[in-house]
Amino acid sequence: MGLNLKNPIIVASSPVSRNLDDICRAADAGAAAVVMFSLFAEQLGSVDETSYLPDVYACDPVAYLNLTQRAVKQAGIPIIASLNGVTNEGWIEYAKEIEQTGAAGLELNIYYVAANSEETGTEVEKRHIDILQAVKSAVTIPVAMKLSPYFSSLGNMAWQFDKAGADALVLFNRFYQPDFDLEAMEIETTLDFSTSAEIRLPLRWIAMLHGKLRASLAASTGVQNGAEVIKYLLAGADAVMTASALIRNGPGYVGILLEELQEWMKQKEYDSLKPLKGALSQRAVPNLDEFERANYIKVLEAYKQKPV
DSSP states (O other): OOOOOOSSEEOSSSSGSSHHHHHHHHHHHSSSSOOOOOOGGGGTTOOOTTTTTTGGGGGGGHHHHHHHHHHHHHHHHHHEEEOOOSSSTTTTHHHHHHHTTOOEEEEOOOOOOOTTTTTTTHHHHHHHHHHHHHHHHSSOOOOEEEEETTTTTHHHHHHHHHTTSSSSEEEEEOOOOOEETTTTTTEEOOOOOOOGGHHHHHHHHHHHHHHSOOOOEESSSOOOOHHHHHHHHHTSSSSEEHHHHHHHOOGHHHHHHHHHHHHHHHTTTOOSSHHHHHHEEEEOOOHHHHHHHHHHHHHHHHHHSSSO
């Protein structure tokens, strides 16, 4: 995003940033930046209220601005605000107000499931681009797009965001899946923390996009320990974001992640992140389609050859 960070570890948007003390604890432990918890467009009155919305939507947006401003003054590291919505209505004025808090940047989280079967993929893509361009035209601070992994051509979508002015892309947003409660015969909403196994999808795409875009690449999802931080950096991430690990272990766990990264770099004789970043990316691969197809076949063939 053009920010000068002291290390690559960022606190992702999560309940950790709802509390100023936790923000400062993460900063003291070594976090390079903190992304604030998301403010929903529904809280700004930009959509009609429905019976589906929980009580959280009563949150006062002014309190969000105040907390962001206090975090900027006290944490001593870049604070990045987060807006979550599905249209470009109601965001512009609030994006301007967020800029006035001193926030170093703004993350746009377009959490949108295209449930209308009449809406085309092109229309979904345009919705995202329109929101980005509207916000970019309203503020001067850098803007990051938190992406869904479900675009039909993710590489092209990343290129479109880059062309439209995104300063960074965050790979990926986690889409929470409902379950059924068989006793109550109701939809059961669940939120499971991410696991290290979930690193593979964003790892793959960061490795493919590294070096091909102007925008920075931030990795998100699955960061449980230093190993995931290292893998994301090897793929080509400019920054690595974590939430679940900090919710489980506390904001101070950032320090453990940093220690594990530094220890690994020492063992491998890396004296800086520059030669490390992107070392295992696919930047030098001339034909990514063939490369991915070949890897797919290799995985299946290797499994077939294993003794039963």
